[in-house]
Amino acid sequence: MKKTLIKNLEGVPQTKLLYFKDPYKFKFKAEILKKWEVNGKMYIVLDKTYFYPEGGGQPSDKGYVSVEDKKYSVVDVQKIKGVIVHECVPSTTKSLEGKEALGEIDSKRRVSNMRCHTASHIVMSAIEKVKGKAQYAGFGIEEGKVRLDVQTEKITPEDLEEIERRSNKVIYQAIPVKTYFVSRSELEKILTGLHWAKEIPLEEKVRIVEIEGFDKSICSGTHCLNTIEIGMIKVINKFRLQKGVERIEFLVGEEAVNETLDYMNKLSSLARKLNISAEEIPNVLMKLRNEKKRMEKEIEEMKQELTESKFRNLISKKELIGTVEVVTGLLREANAKTLGRLVKKEIEENENLFIAVGGLSGKPALVAGGGSQLIKKGLNVSQVVSEVCQTLGGRGGGSKNIGFGGGLTSENIAKAVEKVKERIVSFIK
Ligand SMILES: [Zn+2]
Structure with missing residues (x-):
């Protein structure tokens, strides 16, 4: 709205900013200096105001202005x-x-908003204390939730816990929050260690917000008078915006308390369902995870044993075509890796053997291999597998004596095995 308003403000004196003096005064009387209308909205300038205008990441106040018993809603400042x-x-x-x-x-x-704003100063300072070096890079408030962007080294989950602990400690130490103006020459003396402003404001007097012994910042926002008024800070998210810039999101006051209680209640409810205490949840979950891993390993071993046994069974049913022994089949529990190992071993031991087997565990795959006599006669197994799989919408690869085919459905794998067999039979004859 700013640009459209400037022309209406010619000759209007600067407003006395009373929210600096008393951030807890919510009702006041003032004189209307200027009023105009644009598109159904009315703009009012008072001689003095406690309404905070949007700025420095803090949203504007809302509320009412009443004139002669008529109440108007203030929607933006x-x-x-x-x-x-x-x-x-x-x-x-x-x-x-x-x-x-x-x-x-x-x-x-x-x-x-005051709680959120004051909390941001505390979290910013806590980050600096934990990481050693940090620079303010942006900030925003939305209904009890704050996002704070900071230039610093990567914040680990352990850092985040420490930042949250230190921030809440400052709240419960009930430290007064002091605000005062300093001249530019005084500012030069205290500049090191100051937070918050991306750049030094141009005004002759600069406002300092100080949480004694913890943080000193240049800031024009509204703040609590004591850190205890914040109530609580609960970090809920952390992102890495880019290298060297971290974003932390946290809840403040009532929102932080409610979120924490919700978490605790969810944990208690889960513990009741598992018939354990909430404290036991991490141990029980770790045990379950390890047990799952162990069982997965056991199942995998059993699958391999089963594959090997079924594979040996297939080999025993080999078919003699000319001088070549041909083995084909499908194994439901076999994967490409195990089949590859088994096929390789068999063709190394039998130079007149050809195998084409489909494995259906995981991604369906076709594995084929030819003994050395067949390769000497000009057979290229990977070429045969590739060509066959491509006709069915898949793909293949491998080497002269062993080929792998994939990208096919279970049904197409059975067809591929048949087609490879046909190609080999015609090669032999
Ligand atoms: Zn501030």
Whole structure:
């Protein structure tokens, strides 16, 4: 809304910013200096205001402005060249300039934003203390949830726990949050170790927000008067935005408490279902995971044994075509790796043997192999397998004496085995 408003603000004096003085004052009286309407919305400038304008990552206040018993909703507040503009609905054609207005700030929204904003200073400082070096890179508040972007080294899960612990400790130490203005020359002296501003503001007086013994930042937002008012901080997410920039998301105050209670209740409910205590959950889960791994390994071994036994059975049923022994078949529990090993061993031991077997465990695969006499006569097994599989929509590869085919369904694998056999029979004859 900013650009469209500037032309209406010529000659309007700067607004007295009272939210700096008392962030807990939610009702006030002021004089309307200017009022105009655009597209059903009304814009009001007061001589002084407690409404916080959107800025520095903190959303604007909302609430009401009442004039002569008529209540208007304040839906947005912006600061333009030192003037605070209150966007209100509905609009009125009445002249309101010079009249007294009663301002009422949505205190629940404001208090939540103050808690979030103060919490951000604490988390920022905690990151710096845990990581050694950190630089503020961005910040946003949305209904009790904060996202904070920080330039720092990778934050590990252990770092995150430590950051959360230190931040909550600062809350329960109930440290007063002081705000004051310093001149630019004073600022130079305390500049090292200051957080928050991406760049130093141009104003002659710069506002400092100090949590004694923990953090000192340049900031124009609204804050709690004491860290205890924040209640609680609960980290919920961490992302790596890019190399060297980490994003942390956390809940503040009531939202943090509710989220934590929900987690605890979910754990208790799970523990009851498992008939154990909540403390036992990590151990029980680790045991279950190890047990699952052990069983998977056992099943795999059993499958291999079964494959080997069935494979030997197939070999025993070999068919003599000319001077070549031909073995074909399908094994439901075999995978390409095991079949490859078994086929290789057989063709090394029998130079007049040809095998084509389909394995259906995992991704269906065809494995074929030819003994050395066949290769000497010009057989290229991988070429035969590739050509056959391609006609069925799959693919193949391998070497002259052993070929692998894949990318086929179970049904097509059976067809592929038959077709490879046909090709070999015609090769022999
Ligand atoms: Zn701040």
